[in-house]
Amino acid sequence: MHLRVHCFRWLALMLLMLTAAPVSAQLFQGKPLVTPSLITNASDASKPFTVGVRFKIAPEWHLYWKNAGDAGLPIEVKWQLPEGFTASGIQYPTPHKIVQAGIVAFGYENEVVLLATITPPKDFNASGKVSIKADLNWLVCQESCIPGNGAAELTFGNLSAAQRLENKNLIEKYTSQLPQPLSRLSLKSRVGTKATAERTDVEISLEGDDAVKVSDFFPETFEKFLINHIDIKTSEGKITFPLTPKDKTSELTSLQGLLILGEKGYEFSVPVTAKGDGAPAGNTGGGLIAQDFNVQDEAERLSLAWVLVLAFAGGLLLNVMPCVLPVLSLKVMSFVQQSAKGKDVNQRLSLLFAAGVVASFWALAAVAVLLQSAGSQIGWGFQFQSPIFVLVMTAVIFVFGLNLVGVFEFGTPAVSGEVSATLSRNDNLGAFMNGVLATTLATPCTAPFLGTALGFAFSQPAWVIFAVFTAAALGLAVPYVVLSWNPAWLKFIPKPGLWMVRFKQLMGFLLFATAVWLLTVIGSQLGAEGVVWTVAFLLALSVAAWLIGQYADFTAPRGRKVAVYVIALLIAAGSYYWMFERQLRWREVGVVASTASAIEEGGIPWKPFTLASLEQDVADGKTVFIDFTADWCFTCKVTEKTVLETQTVRNKIKELGIVAVRADWTNRNDEITALLKKFGRSGVPLYVVFPAGKPTEPIILPEVITTGLLIDAFQKASPKNAASVQ
Amino acid sequence: MTRKNFLSLALSLAVTVITGASLVAFAPAPTAIGSAAPSFTLTDLDGKSHSLADFKGKTVVLEWTNPNCPFVVAHYKSNNMQSLQKKYTDKGVVWLAVNSTNDQSGEFMSVADLKKNRTEWKSAYTAQLIDADGKVGRLYNAKTTPHMFIVDKDGKLVYQGGIDDAAGTSGGKDAKVNYVAQALDAVLAGKEVPTATTKSYGCSVKYATK
Structure with a gap:
């Protein structure tokens, strides 16, 4: 048988x-x-x-x-x-x-x-x-x-x-199942070996928050040793195993493999200097991200008080950053409307506005704390990396714009008009929601100091994150409060009149411009097809808004109003479902390659960012300039056009043979997030120069840079100068 | 007991413990090259008992085998294994195939089946030994089929590892070096084995789960 x-x-x-x-x-x-x-x-x-x-x-x-x-x-x-x-x-x-x-x-x-x-x-x-x-x-x-x-x-x-x-x-x-860089973990490692003629005992000691979570080690194949894989023991941040040398010349010079945490693997690659006398040889592991930097510019440790001041200043600056302008215009309109009312009303509303800002910053902080504790790495402006968020923002801004130019009137308490109506109202809820909107729109552009402050905050306990977010929120809200409490300063704003209607309509166009900017973000996330479907969706929304404006005004009978709103809602929901769920299938497709790394003719020959190629270039002793950017970061785009892509900078990069790397953070990229965090930042823009042959002493440039500043840094970092700079 | 006595007792105890511990720690692994090959006694397909000690003075090859493993199949179908067995047994080498497949395994073969397989493949080993409980396999830390061990005439382990350098199922056709032939040539010539340890390749030995 x-x-x-x-x-x-x-x-x-x-x-x-x-x-x-x-x-x-x-x-x-x-x-x-x-x-x-x-x-x-x-x-x-x-x-x-x-x-x-x-x-x-x-x-x-x-x-x-x-x-x-x-x-x-x-x-x-x-x-x-x-x-x-x-x-x-x-x-x-x-x-x-x-x-x-x-x-x-x-x-x-x-x-x-x-x-x-x-x-x-x-x-x-x-x-x-x-x-x-x-x-x-x-x-x-x-x-x-x-x-x-x-x-x-x-x-x-x-x-x-x-x-x-x-x-x-x-x-x-399967890309998500690839081993991650070790730098993703909060971990330091030491490899000790004890070698005799017959066996080499290896001990990997791990330290840091994630050390106890390491459950196993999968080594790569040993060239010169035999191993019984069952002998690999892991407990309490220590991994031990014996190796049998293949012959007398066998020496353990490096250790490669995967550290296992749950289902995830992390690349572990450490050089080992073996000592035959039994004394453990120590070494810390990891690539570029894991090594300690001796950063040449900014001070590394900032006291909490100083950070709070910076966060406050950052919040203040957010008011004048380019991508917050639409919100500013919104606020200006509120000033105009409110100057006609009493002082106490202004004061109350301004405090409510501040409360709205603080509340939404707290919501952000809560999310940040949650994600932080979940081990996920996020950054300032992370919301804009989600196509869903961007689409919702575009639709809201667009509908609000339609409202401002007069396609339909708010004031009717109804579902589809509710958001825009609320935002434009001068009552308590309107002021509060204004604060929320200001916050939401402000996040993609990190003001210079806010980056440092938040970068610091992310490595801190929850209460510090909340403190920092509160300081930034107050910074954003304070001009509004001050103006409202000193209405005398409001006299510079003209008296209400017919011009206000026109001004309102003009604001509508500003909002459309914002929507166009958001479309460029969608384009970089979902591609041309995504933009087309978004515009088609906006068209459907405008039809819905027009229906409401034409057939559901104040005088319309209740039954008709309900019918019109139902139809409008069906148009909006139906077109969303058909376009995005049936045609584009956006949530399944995920992320399409970004356009930010496209190479412009005659421009700087940008190299797209990968950690591996960056580590290679740095290790090869090249001067490397990294531009951390994202399509949704208006400040970044402005700097690129006005400072980076100028003839002077282009020539200098060519002359000194600098490797220009564009780290595009338009879509979530964990390697870039990790590197940003390494530099104490949680947002873009960030400009870093690695001097030739000095990979541990990168130069960090301020977020607002000038051509002169950049050229100086390049000179300092070029091969012949880098050697003499200490 | 005086304090001095107590101290010296403690000291000598400590010395004993430390020495013992370090002896244990530095005791060579059972498969260490140059150390005495672990002794064993197993029964072959014809019911005859063999002990390693019986072959003192002769060079012994241990070949872990499992005729249901494609790596083993490949080396027999290409006639690679049999020609090695023939060549070296003719020179006085004892060649023992050891089968550590447990009897619960789907790959387990009865003695009758193994005998038929021996005839079919024209196997030229000295004997195939049955180690269904895996004790000898564990003793030698045999991991794969095939996994080759060579014991010299003094009973010392002089080679352990793969049959050749072609990890795969080419049955020796892709090999540049046949480690077993190289080691046997050296041992028979009284020279040191040039490559004494390699990583074996093949199917896992189908050991009984404890």
Whole structure:
């Protein structure tokens, strides 16, 4: 009986090894065991794009990580690319540990997507079909093991929209499972080794908030040592394991692997200086982000009082930052309307406005504290990284603009008019909501000091965050309060009259301008398609608003009013559903590549930001200038146009051979967030220069920079000067 | 007990504990190259008992095997394993295939099946030993099939690791160095083994779960 079963298994196995056909599944007893395919989220091959090697794996079977563990074999990928195309190294999602009778495997169950970036040649001509091929070899094991091989192919232009969407989601899912940089953790590490001829004992000591959360260590393959993976012990921030040297020359010079916290892996790569006499050799780990900086400009430690002053000043400055202007205009209108009323009314309303500002800052602080405790890294202006938030803002601003230019009247207490009506009212709720709106619009532009203050705040306990947010809120609100309490200063504002109606209409156009600016943000988040659907949605909203304005005025009978509002609401909700949920499917698609890294002809040759390439450039001793920016940051855009992209700066960058890196924070990017935090900031803009050969002494420039300031910093950081600057 | 006596007693106790502890700490791992290979006694397919001690004065190869493992299959289908077995047993080497597959495993084969498999593959080992409880496998820390060990005529372990440098299922075709042949040639010539430790590759040994 046994024999027959095994002979059959045998035969099946041999057949498998011979007949593994390209692109089709590896079969086992008639069922698919491993089905490989190539996927991409790119629509064409003209720019570097991500390719995923996807393996669907039958339940309970597993494929292997790059270190297979005690037994097994890693997945092998051999690319067959068109002429001139190059492939990056394979990126492996964090594997699982699979233990069978004391033998450890690192691998993947059910499904895995390995990721790589394929770069087309510089002179790539998009005509003709591009196809990417990979020859694959793998070993799939349950209790038994079966080797498999096959070729998978991907041809651009052959994919349906649904497939593209599925691929996009898959790539996003597995990108999020890639090991994260160690700097994401609050952790310091020391590696100690104790070596004798027969064994080397390794001890990784971890310190910091996350140290006790580390549950395991998955090492990469050791070149010169053997390891029993089951011997890796982790407890209370200490990881220990013995290694057996392969021969007398075996020396542990570095330690690579993944620190495991729950399901997540963090890249651990530390040089080790081994000492044979038993004295532990210490070393702190991590890349650029993990190392200590000796920042050349700003003082690192700020007392809380000073931070509160800075936060207050920052809030004050928010009033005059470019992207708060629409709100200022709103407030100016309120001044105008209120100067006609009594002093005590003004005082009460101004305090309510301040309360609105403070309340919304507290709401932000509460969210910040929540996210901070959840371990998520956020930054000032983070709301603008969410397309949903931006769309809601655009719609609200647009409808409010329609209201101001007179398409429909507020004052009618009704659902769709409620937001704009509330915002324009001069009663208590209106003043309070004005404060809220001012806050919401102010956040994307971080005023110079506020950045420092908040950067400081994020590393602080909750009460400090609240204190800092309160100070900033008061700064934002104080001019309004002061003006209201000293109405004498309001006399500079003309008396109400017909001009007010026109002024109101003019404000409406300002709001439309704000909506246009928000559309550019949507464009960078959802692409051209997103902008088109947003504009179409705004059109539907304007029809709804017009219906209300025409058919549901004060004199209309109640029944008709209700009917009109219902129709208007249906138009708005229906068009949203059809356009965004059915057509654009925006919440599924996620984030489309940003435009901020587009290269302008003759301009600075910006390099898009990746932590790896930055670390490489810095390590190579190059002078590196980083522009931390985002499409929604108006201040950043202004500085780029007026300071960075000027002939003087362009020439200097060329002359000194400076590597210009654009860190685009338009969409959430954890590496950039981590680096910003490293510099004590939680928002953009930020300008940093790494002097040649001095990676630990970056120069931080103020948020408002001038050409002269920038050139000075470049000179100081250039290779010949950097050496003499201490 | 006087205070002085007490002190010296404490001191000698401490010395004993420290010495003992360091002896334990620095005791070589069972698979350490150059140390005595752990002794064992196992029964072969024909019911004959073999002890490592029986082969003192001879070079012994231990080959962890499992005929249901594709890595093992590959080395036998390519005739790589049998030709090595033949070549070196002809030179007086004792070649023991050890099967540590537990009897609950789907890959477990009865003695009758193993015998048929031996005939089918024309295996040329001295004997295949049954280690279904995995005790000897654990003793040697054998992890994969195949996993190769070489014991010299003095009973010392001189090689442990993979059969060759081609981790995969090519059955030796892709190999540049066959570590086992290299080590056996050195041992038989009375020379030091050039590469004494490598990482073995293959399926996991199907040990019984405790």
